[in-house]
Amino acid sequence: MKSPTAWALALILAFCPTIASFAQEGSASALGVRSYEKGDQLISLSAGTTIPLFTFGGDAASTDPKFYTGGSFSLGYQYFVTHGLAIGGTLSTSFNKTYGGRNFFMAPLSARAAYWWSFKDLDLAASLELGAYLSKVSTETTTGPFAKVGGGVYWRINNDWSLGLQTYYWFVPEIHSGDYADLTRFGNILEAGVLAAFHL
């Protein structure tokens, strides 16, 4: 059975020929791409991995998260409110195997603020996202607040498509109250992946 990471990599590879074919239609430099302005919109799809960093809080005896690197996918939308500044949202998913062989699933939904810098046919972006997540292991589910921060570098293939690499740090608090306050944990995860963005 393929691991989530393997599925993510397969999806990334599947993207490559598609994007390359778009690139052949006309390079960004030749088309004279412009930086993002008010009213521009991006819809993006990314695939990658989620790497557990550490988990702390509550009565945790160690910071070992005890789950393995897994796969992630996300769908995002951004609207430029001014030159370079975009707001939007992202629906992400993450799939990881735990040490004990269980499946750990997480789906954060977050609002996004990002700033984009354009250099010829390359864009740099830094963003902050705040939202909430749904997580599940075995038959148990929980929800909580969610934050992620990071950015990426993207190659403007043409005026319609960008392809880039991005990295995000996820902060995933799981808050329990009352008699169960000891169960509170703060998950820390690194997401790294490939993003393809279509310029609407």
Place this chain on the structure above:
Amino acid sequence: MNLKRYFRLSVLLLAVVGLAACNNSYGIFSSIQGESKNTNTSAFYQTAVRNMVPFGGRYYAQLVGIYSRPAASSAGSDWAYLENSAFGSDYVCRGIAANGSLLYAAISNGRGSTSTPKGIFSFNGSTWTQEYSGSADIQALYLANGALFVITKDSTSDSGSTYSVSYLSGTSLMPCSGTLSTMPTNVVYVAGTIDNFFFASGSTLYSAASLPSTFASVSGIPSVSITCLATNAFNYSDAATALFLGTSTGYVYRSTDGSSWEGPQAASSGTSYAVTTMLAVPTGTTGSGRALLVGNSLSGYYEADVTSSLGSFTTGGSSTIVTTASVYESSLTSMPVFAFVYDGTAPSGTLFACASATAVDYTGLWSNKRTTTWAGWASE
């Protein structure tokens, strides 16, 4: 885009998600942090471990052959296949039992239907000795009050097999039961008021006050099919004063006098699942309490407080007598448990669970260290 509208929608969405129903009493991250690494390099990965015994500072696990590791090694480390020229190169272990002085192993030579019985060997810590060299088809070994009991299959026909119970006397097997049409349960010994050896076959409970004598049926027991016996002793050095019956429908009974019975208490998720094993383990900081662990033929185990009476059972996943729910759910919850074994004293020791992992991606042997509390199940 209307920024205020966007902001309001975001806040509403966060509020809905934040208020969505979730279980405050279950920590996703904390449960994952309680897990043990399940390694597919273990000798017990996807195997069925029938039994294990502690002896002479080592642990011996019965698979098809025998695996052993030092007791001082950490869980999952240093297991090695036990090779012995007297057993033969492709031996099969038919049963294993140990007390403080000797380890016994019933051996046959060759795998499959042509396996040839080679009798019973004993190990004193340095030398293996063949105690019994006959051709009896041994099914299991049990030690009770210093006596080694041997379950043998005596005949097989279209109508089924017959069995008997013997004990090792010198170099011979001395029969102590009649012909039995149902595979006998384990043999146990209860001191105190009862002061008898016990085993069961079908719906009959047999007892004998001493050896040599033939076991006689016990009257006045619940009308049930008995699949397992246990006492309230956690190992051979702990005195037993109560007897537990496990049934083919997943129920447990308790008696301290051999004539009146408490129960039944359900220790299974349904009446289709039989009790496969039971063991009393020490609880509390001093180890003066007792919890009865009950495995069944479906998966996982149940546990109840049996310190002074027969308490009601909860699954290992929801109780914390022995371990936390998280570790239980990532390990033993998905496989039937064949045997529990406790090595140590009342305040501290190691509990083992021998299970069948042939249908799941787990190891078949798990251990759980106890000091004053339980550390949680670790994969062997």
